[in-house]
Amino acid sequence: MTSLHRLTLAGALLAAAASPAWAEAPLVEMHKDPNCGCCTAWAEHLEEAGFEVRQHETRDMRGVKIEHGVTPGLASCHTAVVDGYVIEGHVPAADIRRLLDERPDLAGLAVPGMPHGSPGMETGRHDDYAVLGWRHDDRTPSVFAEYTHD
Template sequence: MVPASAVAPADAPTVTVYKSPTCGCCSMWVEHLEASGFEVESVDRTDMGAVKDSLGVPSHLSSCHTAVVGDYVVEGHVPAEHVARMLEEQPAGRGLAVPGMPIGSPGMEQGDRRDPYDVIVFDEAGDGAVFAHVEGNTRP
């Protein structure tokens, strides 16, 4: 797991994470958030498609787990520092997403390999923009 320091704002709301009960990388992402100072409630669900639909997660931004923190949705392996930044800056939009499951993202660690990826802020219509770029150590 990627080492983390306390980055959660002191007044951060609880992060509710919806995940499959058999998803190991989802549990590792929860541990990443907790190590970063977030209070997390995990909810095991077998109907993740319905969860994503009800929370307005666009299919093209989908990943394995979905979280709710305050008024925002967090889809996939978003680093805790960007969840904290979202809560502090309160950007317009529905939430943040890391589409797919990039190797090296929190919960998706595989040795020293880290693929580059974008953290996307998306709106109610499913349109998105880059909120942050995470550098990797591999070539695209």
């Protein structure tokens, strides 16, 4: 095999290894109350989008939120961590992908409350909602994405 063939083969292998088909699924560690069904539905939404989700059941969600810096104004029913970022509530998978791709200086993303129509909360009703980002050193959230329904 010539040097040119080796370089071509090495380049093809590098490109294949970097493609999404070869990439390892991001691992999401999700903490939820054992009785919460919408949390399980959100986990299924993430799995369908290519994430790996490990569900940890706990009755001390308040303690989990405090540990991860989730303030009451950002709180929802479940708290997750993916690649060092905190994900609070029904954040769409596309926004988590964007977060992981762009890697902004944020502690995490949150969808406060439990808006109807957000992933895991498909009830037939659709509320407008925002995905908020916050930093550890400044707990004032900013809008990361908005979802409106007519």
